[in-house]
Amino acid sequence: MLEDMRMFATVVEHTSLNRAAERLNVTQPALSRRIARLERELGVGLFRRIGKRLELTAAGQLTYEFALELRQFHGEYLQRLNAFKSEEAPVATIGASLTTLQTTLPELITAMTEKHPNLEIKAVTGKSHEIATLVKERKVDFGIVASSVEDDPSVTSVPLFDDTLMLVLPRTHFILERTQLSMSDLNALPMILFAPGTWYRTLTDELFRQYGIKPDVRMEIDSFEAIVRLLGASRAGTLLPKSYLRPQLLEDNELYVVRIKELDLIKRTTSLIYGDLGWLAPSTRYLIEETIAFFARGARQS
Structure with missing residues (x-):
């Protein structure tokens, strides 16, 4: 259905089966059959055919909005999937408590971006327990908080420094x-x-x-x-x-x-926290290891 939805959205955006068929590099009869099959699967009509012009039905408008969301989610999925194919992460989202944001994060971000010039780092701030929740919900790749999370088995805490x-x-x-x-x-x-x-x-x-x-x-x-x-x-x-x-x-x-x-x-111990390793891309695991090593070097030098 994903491919049918993509074709349907293309028809809507080109307002013509012929133009959409050219864009999709398929024949017009083949595209008509795909749209008809989608209508049968959904059990509703998606277009009203007024002469040569296609007009969306109410169900067609709803389906088009869903197709746009599906296209967006599919693109985000493919982008995130690429992170599992490489150790070079394009984006890292770090959760940080407010104190950590002001004391610890600037130096870490500087070191990371110097080593990985193409890396885009995003920071999400909150209280330590809020960052732990974001880690569990996989809304951040990992967190750095001025505490540890020891009462939640789904979150691993690695002490960085006192x-x-x-x-x-x-x-x-x-x-x-x-x-x-x-x-x-x-x-x-x-x-x-x-x-x-x-x-x-x-x-x-x-x-x-x-x-x-x-x-x-x-x-x-x-x-x-x-x-x-x-x-x-x-x-x-x-x-x-x-x-x-x-x-x-x-x-x-x-x-x-x-x-x-x-x-x-x-x-007070500042810790790095992360969730289930099975859900982390290799690039994220690599950044976690780099972060731990960065603070270990600082501890040896101080």
Whole structure:
């Protein structure tokens, strides 16, 4: 029926059996027989023949709309099928939590596109549990989240690296005059914090409760970049993941990182998650292996 639907759509688009037959490289009688067979199989008339002109019936219009969808789905199917024939993926869709999107993904995407110039990378963001659902539903090829998914046997988690929080301050901040800082020094400290709802903010809030800290929260922003840019002007501090703090970023914004021993004890594992390997194209499995190797190299170098 797929081929009959293709021929039917061609007839509709050319408004003539003769023109459609030329386009399809078949004879007009053969094309007429295919359309008649399709009408018999469906049990409805698809055209009204008004002289030499063909006019769609209501059932024909519905069938044409279905034929267009079928053609689109067939094309997408063939495109995705090609991924099983090659290790070179044309498109990779990565699910990433918001924190991961800002801290981990840029460097990974840069490395991937340098190695595979023709690779198109798409990113879908959401909370970690939302990314896990997208992985299970095969709406993303794999996910990178600031957690692991251990309670779902249909999702495999591969630890990539451990992250921790670090205190970041403007270089001219008065508190840096002290030789050593502890969590208690964060009490009443002017701070800019990430907006609520992510693992990063949840971890920060849990940390404050654990040590009885009540910082002077000046702003809540959902962008690490914006936080970094505002620290100097606000004369405030913040807690940021170590994975985000590149030397050039600190230099450009005249910031200083302070290690606090209590913060070193709080770690969060960033993981790569994927679904049933049987559903993954060889190209996707190859990208997963490359991603794991990329972070393994980074761990050895740090």
